[in-house]
Amino acid sequence: xxxxxxxxxxxxxxxxxxxxxxxxxxxxxxxxxxxxxxxxxxxxxxxxxxxxxxxxxxxxxxxxxxxxxxxxxxxxxxxxxxxxxxxxxxxxxxxxxxxxxxxxxxxxxxxxxxxxxxxxxxxxxxxxxxxxxxxxxxxxxxxxxxxxxxxxxxxxxxxxxxxxxxxxxxxxxxxxxxxxxxxxxxxxxxxxxxxxxxxxxxxxxxxxxxxxxxxxxxxxxxxxxxxxxxxxxxxxxxxxxxxxxxxxxxxxxxxxxxxxxxxxxxxxxxxxxxxxxxxxxxxxxxxxxxxxxxxxxxxxxxxx
Numbered sequence: 001x002x003x004x005x006x007x008x009x010x011x012x013x014x015x016x017x018x019x020x021x022x023x024x025x026x027x028x029x030x031x032x033x034x035x036x037x038x039x040x041x042x043x044x045x046x047x048x049x050x051x052x053x054x055x056x057x058x059x060x061x062x063x064x065x066x067x068x069x070x071x072x073x074x075x076x077x078x079x080x081x082x083x084x085x086x087x088x089x090x091x092x093x094x095x096x097x098x099x100x101x102x103x104x105x106x107x108x109x110x111x112x113x114x115x116x117x118x119x120x121x122x123x124x125x126x127x128x129x130x131x132x133x134x135x136x137x138x139x140x141x142x143x144x145x146x147x148x149x150x151x152x153x154x155x156x157x158x159x160x161x162x163x164x165x166x167x168x169x170x171x172x173x174x175x176x177x178x179x180x181x182x183x184x185x186x187x188x189x190x191x192x193x194x195x196x197x198x199x200x201x202x203x204x205x206x207x208x209x210x211x212x213x214x215x216x217x218x219x220x221x222x223x224x225x226x227x228x229x230x231x232x233x234x235x236x237x238x239x240x241x242x243x244x245x246x247x248x249x250x251x252x253x254x255x256x257x258x259x260x261x262x263x264x265x266x267x268x269x270x271x272x273x274x275x276x277x278x279x280x281x282x283x284x285x286x287x288x289x290x291x292x293x294x295x296x297x298x299x300x301x302x303x304x
Contacts (some may be wrong), residue, residue, distance in 0.1 A: 018198040020208060021220075022052040023190045024094055025083070025123055025148065025177030030055075030063035034181035038067040042074040044186040052077040052208060053186065056092050059085055061099045079205045083123065084109060089133035092121040092148070095209045106133060107141045119145040119209050121175060124153070125163050132159075135166065143172075145213050150176035150221045152189040173215035189221025 026041055027034035038055055045053040053076065055064040061082045068078035081094040088106040096118040100109055113120045122144050124132045130153075138144070147167040150160050167174045178188040193211045195203075211217070 016197055016199070018195045018200065018203065020051045020077075020193045020195060020203065020211070021049060021190050022054070022077075022079075022193060022208060023050055023178050023180070023187050024054045024079075024081070024121065024175055024212075025056050025092060025151070026053050026180045026186055027057055027083075028055050028063045028067065030057040030060050031181065032058060036181065036183045036186070038063050038070065040183045041180075041186055042067060042071060042076060044183050046074040046076055048187045050076070050187050050190060051203070052079055052205075054079045054081040054092075054094055056081045056083040056094070058083050059099070059102055061097075065097065077203055077205055077208060079208065081118075085131065086133075088137040089125075090123055090131045091133070091144075092119075092123050094119040094121060094212075095205060106137050110142050110144055117209075119212055121146045121148055121212075123148040123177070123179070124151045124159065125166065127159050138166070138170075146173040146175050146215075146217070148177055149174035150189050150219045151179050152177070152185070152221055153179045173212060173217050174219055175212065175217055176219040176221045178221075189219075192218040192220055194218070 023045065026036070028036050028038045028041055034057070041053060041055060052071070053067075055067040057063055059082070061080065064080045064082060068080040071078035079095055080097055081092060082096070082099060083090050084093055084100045085102055086106045086109045087103050091106065091109055091113075093100050093109075093113045096113060096116050098116070100112050104112070110120045122133055122138065124130050125138065125147060126132050126135060128134075147163055147170075149164040149167050151163075154160055164174060166172075175191040176189040178185050178190065180186045180188060191212075193208060194216045195207055195211050196216075198207060
C-alpha cells in the first residue's frame, strides 16, 4: 500500500485544482551507475500515469535536455535537471538548462540555480554513503526550495523519517522521488502537486516549479525492494573500489614511468660524463706521455 504524507495547504473546494504527478529524481544511461535510456524512462512515466519526470544524471545534463525535448511526444511536461556534486554533497538542480559548476560550495550552487530560475532540492540528505548533505551545511546554507523526504532507495526508512522531521522543523516543502536507476523503478515514489486555478492546457514546467516552491506537495511512495537496493549498493561499492584501484594503478604507472625516465636520464648523463672524463684522461695522458718523451730525448745522447 502506498504511503501518503500530505504537506499541501488546506484549500477551498470551490477553487478549481489541477493535480500533477511528477518523479523529480531519475537517472538515465548518462549516469555511471544507471542503465535506463531516456526514451524508455519517458515511456514508463507515461504508462504509469505520471505527468512529468526529471532526468537528473550525475554531473552531466545532455540526456536530461534531450529527455525534456522529447517529453511532449509522450504526453509529458519536459523539465530538465541534474544531480550536481557540490563541495558538501549532492544537490538536485531542477529546471536549469546548463550544467552548474561542480564541487562549488553548497550555498553558491543554490544561488547559481536560483539565478537561472531553477529549483534547488536536497536529495537523500544526511546519508554519507550516498553523498547526502550533512545537516550543519544545510543549517548554514541559503534556503533551498525543497527537501527530498521520501527516497525509495532505502533499507529501513530511518533517513526518510529524519529528512521529514528536518523539513518540517525548517519549513521546507517535502518531495518524494524514485531515484530510479533502471526503467521498472521509475515512479516507485513520486510527488503529487496541486495547482490552484489551472487547467491541463495551462500546465508547463514553470507552473510545476512554482508549486514546489510554494509547498503544494503530497508524498507518495513505496520502498524499492531490498534485494534490488542491496544489489545496487553492492554494484556501486564495487564500481567505487574499481575506480580507486584504477586510479591507484594509473598513479603507480606514472610514478614507475617517471622513475624509469629519470633513471635512464641519469644513466645517460653518467655515461656522457664518463665518456667525457675518459676522453679528458686520454688527452691528458697523451699530453703527459709526449712531454715525458721529449724530456727523455733531451737527456739522450742522440739529442746532441
